[in-house]
Amino acid sequence: MLSRHSPLTNVFVALASSNIALAALNGHCPPLGPVLPAPTNPAAHESVQLAVHNVVDTLQNLTADFDSTGISIAVKSIHEASPLLEFHHTPAVLNSNGTSVIDSQTVYRLGSISKIFAVLSLLQQSQVKMDDLITQYVPELLDLKGETDEVTDITTVRWNEVTLGALASHMSGIGTDLVNDLASFPTDWTQVGLPKLNATSKTGCAGVLGLPPCNRTEFFRDFGKRHPVYAPFTNPVYSNVASVILSFALEAITDTTYENYVRQSIFDPLSMTNTTIFTGPKKNSWGFIPVNETWWGSSLGYEDVAGGFYSNTLDLLSFGTGILKHTVLESAKTRKWMKPLTSTSSSGLLLGGPWEIIRSNTVTKDKRLIEFYCKSGNLASYNNQLCLVPDYDLVITILSGGPQSNADLVDLALSKVVQGLLPAIEDASKAEAMPKFGGTYTDATTNSTITLSLDDAPGFAVSDWVVRDVDIINNYASFTALSSSPTDQTVSVRLYPTNLDSECHTAWRAVFDIGTPEQLAAKEATLFWPDASCHTWGTMDRLTYGFRSIDEFVFDLEGDGSAQSLNLRAFQVELRRES
Numbered sequence: 001m002l003s004r005h006s007p008l009t010n011v012f013v014a015l016a017s018s019n020i021a022l023a024a025l026n027g028h029c030p031p032l033g034p035v036l037p038a039p040t041n042p043a044a045h046e047s048v049q050l051a052v053h054n055v056v057d058t059l060q061n062l063t064a065d066f067d068s069t070g071i072s073i074a075v076k077s078i079h080e081a082s083p084l085l086e087f088h089h090t091p092a093v094l095n096s097n098g099t100s101v102i103d104s105q106t107v108y109r110l111g112s113i114s115k116i117f118a119v120l121s122l123l124q125q126s127q128v129k130m131d132d133l134i135t136q137y138v139p140e141l142l143d144l145k146g147e148t149d150e151v152t153d154i155t156t157v158r159w160n161e162v163t164l165g166a167l168a169s170h171m172s173g174i175g176t177d178l179v180n181d182l183a184s185f186p187t188d189w190t191q192v193g194l195p196k197l198n199a200t201s202k203t204g205c206a207g208v209l210g211l212p213p214c215n216r217t218e219f220f221r222d223f224g225k226r227h228p229v230y231a232p233f234t235n236p237v238y239s240n241v242a243s244v245i246l247s248f249a250l251e252a253i254t255d256t257t258y259e260n261y262v263r264q265s266i267f268d269p270l271s272m273t274n275t276t277i278f279t280g281p282k283k284n285s286w287g288f289i290p291v292n293e294t295w296w297g298s299s300l301g302y303e304d305v306a307g308g309f310y311s312n313t314l315d316l317l318s319f320g321t322g323i324l325k326h327t328v329l330e331s332a333k334t335r336k337w338m339k340p341l342t343s344t345s346s347s348g349l350l351l352g353g354p355w356e357i358i359r360s361n362t363v364t365k366d367k368r369l370i371e372f373y374c375k376s377g378n379l380a381s382y383n384n385q386l387c388l389v390p391d392y393d394l395v396i397t398i399l400s401g402g403p404q405s406n407a408d409l410v411d412l413a414l415s416k417v418v419q420g421l422l423p424a425i426e427d428a429s430k431a432e433a434m435p436k437f438g439g440t441y442t443d444a445t446t447n448s449t450i451t452l453s454l455d456d457a458p459g460f461a462v463s464d465w466v467v468r469d470v471d472i473i474n475n476y477a478s479f480t481a482l483s484s485s486p487t488d489q490t491v492s493v494r495l496y497p498t499n500l501d502s503e504c505h506t507a508w509r510a511v512f513d514i515g516t517p518e519q520l521a522a523k524e525a526t527l528f529w530p531d532a533s534c535h536t537w538g539t540m541d542r543l544t545y546g547f548r549s550i551d552e553f554v555f556d557l558e559g560d561g562s563a564q565s566l567n568l569r570a571f572q573v574e575l576r577r578e579s
Contacts, residue, residue: 033391036496068403073413078324106286109295174229213301281310290403293380308379313397382400382405433460438454450575451464509541509552
């Protein structure tokens with residue numbers, strides 16, 4: 001084994017300092033997810049107030065020259081009634097048919113944020129599994145006719161392998177859509193090298209530019225002519241049609257229209273009174289309609305399921321809060337829903353159903369990996385984003401429209417909000433956690449003690465951990481005698497919540513990080529994958545004694561949720577918290 005001071009180690013450390021990113025600050029490897037309880041009153045913290053002020057200034061500068069583009073941005077903690085941050089820009093040049101002032105009730109077209117409603121609707125069906133074949137509910141797919149009579153893997157989708165989950169996560173391998181087929185629009189495409197087509201090669205529908213919206217009959221008439229892109233579960237390919245097919249399944253399962261179902265089961269329970277499909281709001285004056293916008297009020301027919309909804313900031317904040325509070329879907333299903341289902345060619349982006357999961361380790365002071373469960377939406381000049389941040393119980397909404405609105409603007413606005421606000425939210429979580437759990441716990445009868453403190457690294461730092469006169473951290477090597485873990489390196493211990501709670505108890509788990517930051521950086525520099533030294537998922541709960549895990553900590557709580565004692569279950573000692 002290399003000495004900490006060997007020349008080779010020094011080379012590795014030099015490489016690491018310039019090119020290698022450790023799992024979190026100082027090489028700590030927390031479990032994925034929250035490292036402290038989310039703050040329940042972030043708006044009261046001075047650091048959050050200052051961050052909100054600075055982010056609003058940034059957004060004002062970003063939108064200062066938006067003369068005909070509108071935008072609405074908001075951030076809300078699910079534990080508070082009002083948004084933490086709310087910013088609206090009303091442009092100087094307005095469409096006389098729309099609103100004159102943009103605020104939280106101003107309606108925009110959502111674009112593909114609409115797709116979330118289809119997946120959530122199916123998850124609400126207790127008898128339905130996302131591994132069910134789509135043909136169980138929409139058998140007509142097996143009768144789709146191709147361009148020719150040729151039936152091969154190249155020409156025909158393997159519908160008997162496509163599941164509801166594959167459609168939800170863009171893993172079905174099917175084509176994107178029909179509505180955007182260039183042949184349907186009245187343009188001479190032969191001018192750019194495309195051949196002249198006959199009527200059977202055109203849908204004749206779209207919902208815009210004078211074309212009627214496409215209906216279900218036209219979908220089954222035409223979609224079989226689209227070749228698959230991949231076999232199912234090969235690679236993700238973004239598909240609008242996938243959401244449409246899911247809505248067909250929902251209608252077969254519930255024996256009601258898709259519109260009726262989402263209104264009664266999602267919108268009504270969450271008081272989303274201004275969220276609609278197929279038609280815009282009751283009054284155009286409620287909506288932001290950019291000048292020369294041609295898509296407002298137009299229906300995409302069946303593809304409205306994938307991108308045709310209308311909503312506002314107020315409703316989307318309520319929707320995100322409902323998801324994170326498990327109001328519209330039971331907690332176990334929600335936890336399963338908010339997990340990745342596949343990867344993409346971007347290391348910073350995973351996919352769920354239909355979540356676009358952004359991953360970053362650059363936005364908090366502790367530098368740990370955080371996942372943002374987002375869904376973007378783009379339709380004509382409307383560009384939007386809904387993001388949920390489960391680690392901090394936050395909902396972020398961005399709605400925009402107009403000539404200066406595009407996907408890049410939304411990505412930039414999201415980045416400014418996240419980078420400006422999350423370090424302060426991190427501070428707020430520490431400020432609330434320290435008086436509830438921090439400090440020294442002791443038991444004089446067994447001469448046992450432990451201290452929990454906070455610093456810039458994730459979770460609580462564990463120090464002065466002594467049980468029955470034995471220093472537990474310095475004797476960690478003795479506990480690992482039966483494993484292959486290194487026993488001659490520095491050990492640091494951090495404590496993280498598990499969200500396993502009872503009426504007056506909450507369970508946390510300790511993580512034993514082995515090695516100094518320099519040693520960990522040296523290891524990282526020798527391996528080809530990032531965070532190679534981060535193995536927490538495989539090392540937790542490994543050390544047990546009498547069926548009890550050494551890393552399990554159970555707090556006994558007061559009525560206000562603060563800890564009064566700490567049970568170290570494997571050691572069978574209970575330590576009282578000192579004043």
